Amino acid sequence: MKKIEAIIKPFKLDELKEALDKIGVKGMTVTDVKGFGRQKGHTEMYRGTEYKIEFRSKIKVEIIIQDEKVQEAMDVIADAVKTGNIGDGKIFVTPVEDVMRIRTKERGEDAL
Amino acid sequence: MKRQKLIAYFFLAFFFLCISICTSGKVLAASDPVGTATGKAADLGVDAGTLTIGKLADFVGHNTISINFMWLLLTGFLVMFMQAGFALVETGFCRAKSAAETMMMNFIVYAIGMTGYWICGYALQMGGVGGFASLGGGAALSKEITITLFGKPFGLFGGTGFFLAGASYDVAIFAMFLFQMVFMDTAATIPTGAMAERWKFSNFCIFGLFMSMLIYPLYGNWVWGGGWLAKLGENFGLGHGMVDFAGSSVVHCVGGTAALAGAIVLGPRVGKYNKDGTPNAIPGHDIPMAILGTFILAFGWFGFNPGSTLAGVDLRLAVVAVNTMLASAAGALSAMLYMWYTTGKPDPSMSANGMLAGLVAITAPCAFVNSISAFIIGAIAGVLVIWSVYFVERVLKVDDPVGAVSVHGVNGIWGCLALGIFADGKYGAGWNGVEGTVRGLLYGDASQFIAQLIGCLVCFTFVFVSFYAFFKISDLLVGIRVSKETEIEGLDIPEVGALAYPDFQTIVSSEL
Ligand SMILES: Nc1ncnc2c1ncn2[C@@H]1O[C@H](COP(=O)(O)OP(=O)(O)OP(=O)(O)O)[C@@H](O)[C@H]1O
Ligand SMILES: [Mg+2]
Numbered sequence: 001m002k003k004i005e006a007i008i009k010p011f012k013l014d015e016l017k018e019a020l021d022k023i024g025v026k027g028m029t030v031t032d033v034k035g036f037g038r039q040k041g042h043t044e045m046y047r048g049t050e051y052k053i054e055f056r057s058k059i060k061v062e063i064i065i066q067d068e069k070v071q072e073a074m075d076v077i078a079d080a081v082k083t084g085n086i087g088d089g090k091i092f093v094t095p096v097e098d099v100m101r102i103r104t105k106e107r108g109e110d111a112l
Numbered sequence: 113m114k115r116q117k118l119i120a121y122f123f124l125a126f127f128f129l130c131i132s133i134c135t136s137g138k139v140l141a142a143s144d145p146v147g148t149a150t151g152k153a154a155d156l157g158v159d160a161g162t163l164t165i166g167k168l169a170d171f172v173g174h175n176t177i178s179i180n181f182m183w184l185l186l187t188g189f190l191v192m193f194m195q196a197g198f199a200l201v202e203t204g205f206c207r208a209k210s211a212a213e214t215m216m217m218n219f220i221v222y223a224i225g226m227t228g229y230w231i232c233g234y235a236l237q238m239g240g241v242g243g244f245a246s247l248g249g250g251a252a253l254s255k256e257i258t259i260t261l262f263g264k265p266f267g268l269f270g271g272t273g274f275f276l277a278g279a280s281y282d283v284a285i286f287a288m289f290l291f292q293m294v295f296m297d298t299a300a301t302i303p304t305g306a307m308a309e310r311w312k313f314s315n316f317c318i319f320g321l322f323m324s325m326l327i328y329p330l331y332g333n334w335v336w337g338g339g340w341l342a343k344l345g346e347n348f349g350l351g352h353g354m355v356d357f358a359g360s361s362v363v364h365c366v367g368g369t370a371a372l373a374g375a376i377v378l379g380p381r382v383g384k385y386n387k388d389g390t391p392n393a394i395p396g397h398d399i400p401m402a403i404l405g406t407f408i409l410a411f412g413w414f415g416f417n418p419g420s421t422l423a424g425v426d427l428r429l430a431v432v433a434v435n436t437m438l439a440s441a442a443g444a445l446s447a448m449l450y451m452w453y454t455t456g457k458p459d460p461s462m463s464a465n466g467m468l469a470g471l472v473a474i475t476a477p478c479a480f481v482n483s484i485s486a487f488i489i490g491a492i493a494g495v496l497v498i499w500s501v502y503f504v505e506r507v508l509k510v511d512d513p514v515g516a517v518s519v520h521g522v523n524g525i526w527g528c529l530a531l532g533i534f535a536d537g538k539y540g541a542g543w544n545g546v547e548g549t550v551r552g553l554l555y556g557d558a559s560q561f562i563a564q565l566i567g568c569l570v571c572f573t574f575v576f577v578s579f580y581a582f583f584k585i586s587d588l589l590v591g592i593r594v595s596k597e598t599e600i601e602g603l604d605i606p607e608v609g610a611l612a613y614p615d616f617q618t619i620v621s622s623e624l
Pocket of ligand 2: 040086088
């Protein structure tokens with residue numbers, strides 16, 4: 001199993017969820033996060049004086065998924081959230097050792 | 113189920129009974145739905161046959177004074193509500209991590225200020241005014257402490273009315289206390305904005321007493337209590353002396369100047385200035401709160417300015433009210449357009465400052481100018497406040513989170529000078545004991561402008577020096593600034609022991 005963490009633009013969350021529903025993803029975790037990429041934040045004006053916004057608001061979506069589905073899921077995510085502008089986000093993939101469904105104590109892929 | 117139905121039927125029946133009684137006419141033959149029949153000679157408690165002209169005149173006099181009392185008290189209640197406006201504006205423009213402490217200062221200044229003003233502030237300010245014509249009384253306030261300079265009397269402060277006790281136990285003196293007290297508390301709450309997010313709460317409490325018991329009352333006496341600035345006309349031929357209808361100088365310039373002195377002694381917030389001296393913006397945490405506060409202030413200003421006729425029967429109050437609202441609109445508009453044009457966005461916080469600046473500026477001249485002048489005065493104020501914010505931040509390098517120095521100090525001065533320019537000679541006959549109406553530079557009386565100039569200079573110098581010394585000395589005695597750790601953590605827990613928003617994560621970073 002793998003964990004896919006996608007950092008995306010907040011307004012793209014609905015589209016992403018729909019797309020992942022379609023390929024049969026059975027669960028997801030969503031968190032409000034802040035971060036920066038290569039452009040390192042940006043500046044805004046308040047009362048005529050500039051200030052730096054170091055971290056932009058993003059949403060982090062985590063899904064745990066079978067190994068063979070990872071490629072498809074990554075493509076679906078990228079297609080769903082891409083705008084073509086900077087700050088579109090990133091997808092990180094990491095291995096996951098085990099899972100347990102708490103109610104039934106099922107383990108591994110059965111618990112997904 | 114059955115019981116509920118029964119109750120419903122009962123109410124229905126009762127309802128129809130009421131309607132049939134009300135519409136039957138006969139039963140309520142004594143009612144007066146239009147109001148023209150209510151209020152008769154009999155209501156005076158005398159038989160119309162024995163009513164003399166003298167008695168009738170007494171009744172009319174009493175009614176006139178009653179109208180004035182009502183007007184003064186109701187507008188005073190409106191001004192009291194401005195405390196809420198200040199609390200919202202200042203807290204909204206500050207960060208969430210110190211919001212409870214900023215609110216607490218704005219809240220308790222009402223009680224601290226009132227107590228100090230009751231003890232001796234009112235007495236020092238109004239104790240020598242000699243009575244209030246529009247309230248038909250107050251003659252007990254008769255002792256002004258005076259020195260003689262250049263062969264002329266200089267009234268310095270009043271000497272009766274302490275604790276509203278003794279001969280001051282009088283309805284006119286009480287009514288005027290309420291009205292003057294809420295004005296004083298407006299001045300007292302202005303520095304809390306400029307000094308927010310780093311001012312020690314204990315030091316602030318002492319400040320509240322110093323303002324309400326001494327500095328505000330002294331300057332107030334000189335302009336409104338029959339003191340020496342009001343007499344510049346009578347004694348030295350300068351127009352009508354210093355004229356300030358509702359307090360551009362007495363309230364706003366005093367508050368704004370104290371704010372400047374305090375912000376200088378405190379120094380800027382951590383992270384406000386970079387090593388090279390360039391400023392960083394530190395955005396307020398709740399702009400909607402600040403805008404709501406601005407509206408509450410604008411609403412309260414209908415008490416501040418129109419109430420300052422001190423008389424409900426002085427119908428000039430209509431002109432005052434309209435001038436006040438026009439100037440507020442002009443200030444908001446000019447500030448918004450200026451920001452839009454120069455920065456690309458119609459900055460809401462600066463636009464709010466613009467409205468308040470327009471209000472502060474029209475406060476002195478509101479009764480003496482026409483509507484076109486009022487609009488011009490407000491429009492200038494809206495741009496002036498922005499220039500002043502930039503100047504304070506970039507040149508003086510003084511950190512004023514809410515723009516209090518610019519809104520109240522700079523525009524308070526502008527308002528007083530504007531009176532000396534635009535007063536159109538329609539109003540103010542006999543003002544400060546000088547014959548004729550009040551006229552400004554553009555209407556033929558340059559000496560009025562000079563009186564205004566002197567009044568402003570005295571205000572700024574006296575208040576700045578007093579508060580600079582006060583803050584420096586109080587810093588030695590109790591300290592004025594919280595520790596750096598407290599400031600970075602936010603003042604809420606260290607200073608008042610309560611978080612404004614315990615259920616939310618607030619941003620705490622050492623950078624800002
Ligand atoms: N190396 C990283 N480690 C952890 N989080 C990252 C990293 N790179 C990006 N992120 C997260 O992803 C968000 C979006 O990144 P962003 O899309 O701006 O990346 P980028 O490399 O700058 O690409 P682009 O040039 O397309 O903007 C960031 O705000 C941050 O939360
Ligand atoms: Mg980027």
